[in-house]
Amino acid sequence: MFGRKRRQDDFNAEIEAHLQLEVERLKEQGLNEEDALVTARRSFGNVTLVQERFYESGRWLGWDHLIHDFRFAFRQLRKHAGFATVAILIIALGIGANTTIFVIADSLFLRLPPLIAAPDELVRFTLVYEDGRIGDSMPYPDYAYYRENNGVFKDIMAYRYSRTAVAIEIGDRFAQATAGFVSANYFDVLGVAMAQGRPFLPEENAEPGTHPVVILGAGFWKRQLGSDPNVVGRVLSLNGNPFTVVGIAPERFRGVSPVEEPPDLFLPAMMRGFGLQRIDGQFSNSWNVIGRLRPGKQLSQVQAYLDVLQARWRDEFASWIAATKPPVHRIVLTPRFQLSPGVRQTLHRLVTLFFSIAGAVLMIACVNVALLLLARATGRQREIGIRCALGAGSGRIVRQLLTESMMLALAGGAGGILIASWGAKLVTSLIPIPFSTDFRPDVSVVLFALAVSAGAAVLFGLAPTWLLARGNLVSQLSRESETRGRSTFRNGLVVAQLAICTMLLMGTGLFSRSLIAALRVDLGFEPEQKLLVSLSLPAARYDQVRGTQFVQQILEQMTASPGIKRISTTEQIPFGGRWTESIRVPGRQHGNLILETGCNRIGPRYFETMHTPLRKGREFAASDHRGAPPVAVVNEELAERLWPGEDALGKSIIYGGREWAVIGVVRNSVYYDVGEAPQTQFYVPQFQDYSPIVTFVAAASGSTHNTTTLFEETIRRNDPGLPIFRISSLQDLVRDEISPYRVTAIMAALFGACAMCLAAIGLYGVQSYLVASRRREIGIRMALGAPQRHVAAQVIGRGLFLAVIGVLLGILGVLASGRLIENMLFGVKPRDPMTMLTIPVVLLFAAFLASFVPALRASKTQPMEALRNE
Amino acid sequence: MSTQKKKERLELLQGTLDLLILRTLIFGPQHGQGIARAIQQTSEGELLVEHGALYPALQRLEARGWIAAEWGTSSKNRKARFYRLTGTGRRQLVNETVKWHRLAGAIGRVLGTVES
Numbered sequence: 008m009f010g011r012k013r014r015q016d017d018f019n020a021e022i023e024a025h026l027q028l029e030v031e032r033l034k035e036q037g038l039n040e041e042d043a044l045v046t047a048r049r050s051f052g053n054v055t056l057v058q059e060r061f062y063e064s065g066r067w068l069g070w071d072h073l074i075h076d077f078r079f080a081f082r083q084l085r086k087h088a089g090f091a092t093v094a095i096l097i098i099a100l101g102i103g104a105n106t107t108i109f110v111i112a113d114s115l116f117l118r119l120p121p122l123i124a125a126p127d128e129l130v131r132f133t134l135v136y137e138d139g140r141i142g143d144s145m146p147y148p149d150y151a152y153y154r155e156n157n158g159v160f161k162d163i164m165a166y167r168y169s170r171t172a173v174a175i176e177i178g179d180r181f182a183q184a185t186a187g188f189v190s191a192n193y194f195d196v197l198g199v200a201m202a203q204g205r206p207f208l209p210e211e212n213a214e215p216g217t218h219p220v221v222i223l224g225a226g227f228w229k230r231q232l233g234s235d236p237n238v239v240g241r242v243l244s245l246n247g248n249p250f251t252v253v254g255i256a257p258e259r260f261r262g263v264s265p266v267e268e269p270p271d272l273f274l275p276a277m278m279r280g281f282g283l284q285r286i287d288g289q290f291s292n293s294w295n296v297i298g299r300l301r302p303g304k305q306l307s308q309v310q311a312y313l314d315v316l317q318a319r320w321r322d323e324f325a326s327w328i329a330a331t332k333p334p335v336h337r338i339v340l341t342p343r344f345q346l347s348p349g350v351r352q353t354l355h356r357l358v359t360l361f362f363s364i365a366g367a368v369l370m371i372a373c374v375n376v377a378l379l380l381l382a383r384a385t386g387r388q389r390e391i392g393i394r395c396a397l398g399a400g401s402g403r404i405v406r407q408l409l410t411e412s413m414m415l416a417l418a419g420g421a422g423g424i425l426i427a428s429w430g431a432k433l434v435t436s437l438i439p440i441p442f443s444t445d446f447r448p449d450v451s452v453v454l455f456a457l458a459v460s461a462g463a464a465v466l467f468g469l470a471p472t473w474l475l476a477r478g479n480l481v482s483q484l485s486r487e488s489e490t491r492g493r494s495t496f497r498n499g500l501v502v503a504q505l506a507i508c509t510m511l512l513m514g515t516g517l518f519s520r521s522l523i524a525a526l527r528v529d530l531g532f533e534p535e536q537k538l539l540v541s542l543s544l545p546a547a548r549y550d551q552v553r554g555t556q557f558v559q560q561i562l563e564q565m566t567a568s569p570g571i572k573r574i575s576t577t578e579q580i581p582f583g584g585r586w587t588e589s590i591r592v593p594g595r596q597h598g599n600l601i602l603e604t605g606c607n608r609i610g611p612r613y614f615e616t617m618h619t620p621l622r623k624g625r626e627f628a629a630s631d632h633r634g635a636p637p638v639a640v641v642n643e644e645l646a647e648r649l650w651p652g653e654d655a656l657g658k659s660i661i662y663g664g665r666e667w668a669v670i671g672v673v674r675n676s677v678y679y680d681v682g683e684a685p686q687t688q689f690y691v692p693q694f695q696d697y698s699p700i701v702t703f704v705a706a707a708s709g710s711t712h713n714t715t716t717l718f719e720e721t722i723r724r725n726d727p728g729l730p731i732f733r734i735s736s737l738q739d740l741v742r743d744e745i746s747p748y749r750v751t752a753i754m755a756a757l758f759g760a761c762a763m764c765l766a767a768i769g770l771y772g773v774q775s776y777l778v779a780s781r782r783r784e785i786g787i788r789m790a791l792g793a794p795q796r797h798v799a800a801q802v803i804g805r806g807l808f809l810a811v812i813g814v815l816l817g818i819l820g821v822l823a824s825g826r827l828i829e830n831m832l833f834g835v836k837p838r839d840p841m842t843m844l845t846i847p848v849v850l851l852f853a854a855f856l857a858s859f860v861p862a863l864r865a866s867k868t869q870p871m872e873a874l875r876n877e
Numbered sequence: 878m879s880t881q882k883k884k885e886r887l888e889l890l891q892g893t894l895d896l897l898i899l900r901t902l903i904f905g906p907q908h909g910q911g912i913a914r915a916i917q918q919t920s921e922g923e924l925l926v927e928h929g930a931l932y933p934a935l936q937r938l939e940a941r942g943w944i945a946a947e948w949g950t951s952s953k954n955r956k957a958r959f960y961r962l963t964g965t966g967r968r969q970l971v972n973e974t975v976k977w978h979r980l981a982g983a984i985g986r987v988l989g990t991v992e993s
Binding site: 029 | 908909910911913914927928929930932933936951953955956957958
């Protein structure tokens with residue numbers, strides 16, 4: 008072996024030389040050759056013993072043993088290829104599940120977004136509200152205030168990656184792109200240099216609407232512009248408005264956070280609303296703010312400064328604060344800028360949940376492999392007994408057996424990494440979060456898989472090993488096999504497996520019920536057969552009058568088209584993000600009370616189109632046009648908030664400097680999130696409060712495809728150059744919205760099914776083994792007249808008994824840990840009686856099936872054959 | 878070498894073989910067979926040294942750095958591995974010899990009183 012000081016053959020040569028010298032000496036004394044050789048050997052003693060002792064004194068003996076153990080283990084596993092394959096597959100599943108979750112956790116929490124300079128200096132502004140909630144974004148004016156009064160930061164930037172689609176004109180076609188709005192210093196604060204061109208200049212974000220400039224994301228530039236090298240300086244048409252390209256972001260730039268996909272286009276914050284969308288009001292919380300600390304500044308110092316600043320801001324804007332609900336308590340600077348504490352918390356909870364589920368699957372897998380090893384160990388008792396008899400120490404045997412487990416685990420670990428490398432992609436493609444990281448396994452992932460493999464090897468290898476090595480020589484050499492202690496241990500493993508499985512399946516049940524509840528949630532509108540088509544009317548060609556005319560024209564032509572049952576317009580689409588305006592009630596004693604509330608600009612017959620029931624009054628009609636008196640509709644929640652116990656009809660609100668008469672009260676809908684608390688909302692007619700962003704909503708009887716074509720044709724007929732930036736069915740929006748519940752349910756179901764299969768296999772294995780090892784006993788009983796039914800019933804009864812204990816323990820576990828998943832459930836409690844009843848039945852049925860085949864085999868035992876066989 | 882004669886020989890006390898090897902090497906480098914022969918001769922045949930037992934001891938002493946070894950040619954023109962005493966080995970020999978004499982003397986004094 009390498010590394011040893013002296014080679015064995017060198018030592019052997021020395022001994023050979025010794026013997027030769029001795030022989031020669033003896034020959035000189037007169038002995039003949041033969042006698043001399045015998046005498047020399049006799050006086051030397053046991054040559055082999057000496058050689059062995061030399062061998063054992065080598066420093067690398069442990070290594071030698073390890074190599075031997077590995078070789079032996081490999082031979083053993085190859086000899087039992089079926090067993091090895093099954094075991095490795097089971098372990099690979101368990102480790103793969105865990106590694107998958109680790110890859111995701113690693114990408115989200117441990118890796119930093121690429122290209123960002125000195126990430127330790129970056130801090131995120133996190134808002135803590137007085138009710139304890141955490142927010143990660145603030146109004147633009149607030150950001151501007153902190154930046155202007157900044158004395159301790161190197162600089163502060165703000166960004167908003169709205170997922171708003173923008174239609175961009177490239178040659179004679181339109182492409183859709185996502186737009187993100189950033190402060191001018193966005194790239195400077197991050198320390199990211201442009202791939203081409205320059206970042207925004209300070210003056211480009213000083214005045215609203217003055218500098219139509221754009222920086223392209225590298226991906227978009229490559230995909231849509233064919234990496235055109237001369238694109239900087241060119242003018243692109245965004246929603247019909249000209250924007251000059253000033254730069255291209257570097258290719259590897261993935262934004263700031265792993266859970267935000269960087270936009271295709273970066274635009275100055277001040278361009279928000281100019282042909283794209285309106286600039287936010289004071290209260291629109293939508294800007295993420297990140298500051299770069301001056302080198303050497305302590306976070307605590309900067310935080311103290313910010314606290315003072317915030318107190319001053321509070322005094323200055325006291326009247327405004329009264330209106331925000333709930334007020335901001337404090338702004339906290341958080342390091343690890345990639346994720347805001349709120350997002351981090353949510354992700355943490357998800358990752359923890361999935362880690363527990365994957366961990367449970369791994370436990371079940373380990374138990375299964377332990378059971379397999381245990382069954383095999385019985386067959387190996389004689390082999391081990393013989394090795395003991397030949398002088399192998401128990402430590403040596405334990406090591407040998409553990410090496411075999413380790414080999415299984417390592418092979419499983421390698422399989423696990425393979426599973427994880429596509430598992431992570433699969434899982435993240437199911438989750439509707441725009442991840443910006445790539446989920447490729449790296450070194451830490453491999454290390455993790457290795458560690459888990461080693462842990463698993465110890466888990467499933469130690470128990471059978473210990474049992475084997477402990478058993479005494481005599482009982483192992485004799486054919487006595489099943490000892491009472493071992494069968495108790497085996498039963499314990501099966502019960503543990505069933506208990507974990509029960510917990511997982513209960514989780515699956517609860518998440519499925521959540522999904523069903525989310526699917527059935529009363530949205531306040533009906534999503535079936537509704538198509539949404541969004542346009543942006545370019546300011547250059549459409550003023551308020553022409554824009555309104557255009558929308559009316561489309562509405563009229565579409566209404567006349569076949570297959571269109573109802574059609575209307577809306578500015579906001581459901582789940583499209585929060586949009587609020589400030590309103591107040593005229594004549595109130597605290598007349599300056601401002602209420603921040605959701606707002607939407609809609610067309611005539613919107614509620615009828617959406618199937619939202621009107622509670623009182625009427626909805627907007629074509630007659631509520633520009634010249635008519637301003638009218639508004641409020642939802643029940645807002646009516647109750649503004650005029651508790653009174654009739655809202657005939658009252659009015661002040662918004663945007665005008666007084667709007669309330670003409671209708673409409674039922675509450677879901678606006679932003681499934682599961683949100685009732686939101687206040689008011690509506691004004693689109694024709695009385697013009698917005699260049701229009702979404703047509705059509706309830707159609709035909710196929711989505713036909714309706715889409717109809718829309719495209721109608722719009723092209725009226726304005727061939729007008730881009731459509733989004734077409735989607737309302738049902739798709741709803742589906743995306745509830746997909747977190749769907750994903751959790753699918754994942755839990757996958758893992759649950761996995762666990763149940765494994766547990767059933769485990770039970771099946773134990774039952775078959777038991778039937779096989781009791782063949783003689785069963786034979787005797789049958790020979791004595793036990794009917795087949797009794798034999799079968801006994802086997803099945805035993806399986807069900809184990810299952811009942813497992814299920815009971817599992818239910819106890821769920822009762823103890825239910826609170827962990829409580830806030831991930833929707834419309835169902837952790838102690839849901841339905842789940843508590845169904846899952847045990849399912850499991851008992853699985854246990855019955857798993858015991859059925861072994862029971863059948865037991866009842867088919869031929870007494871004579873069983874007895875003769877021994 | 879009859880069985881009779883063998884029984885009369887003294888078995889070595891634990892640890893004394895090392896001392897004897899070191900002592901033998903003081904006269905210059907020697908190979909294993911030579912050392913075994915020398916111990917037997919100087920003890921006038923009283924000590925039983927199984928030649929085989931010599932080699933693990935030599936190995937041990939070499940590992941401790943008290944002796945060093947290299948292949949050479951014996952007086953009869955045979956290849957053999959020669960051992961020689963190192964500086965440390967020489968000091969070790971002195972220490973151990975002193976210790977041994979003290980031990981032997983002490984044991985001798987204790988045993989002397991019951992000598993028949």
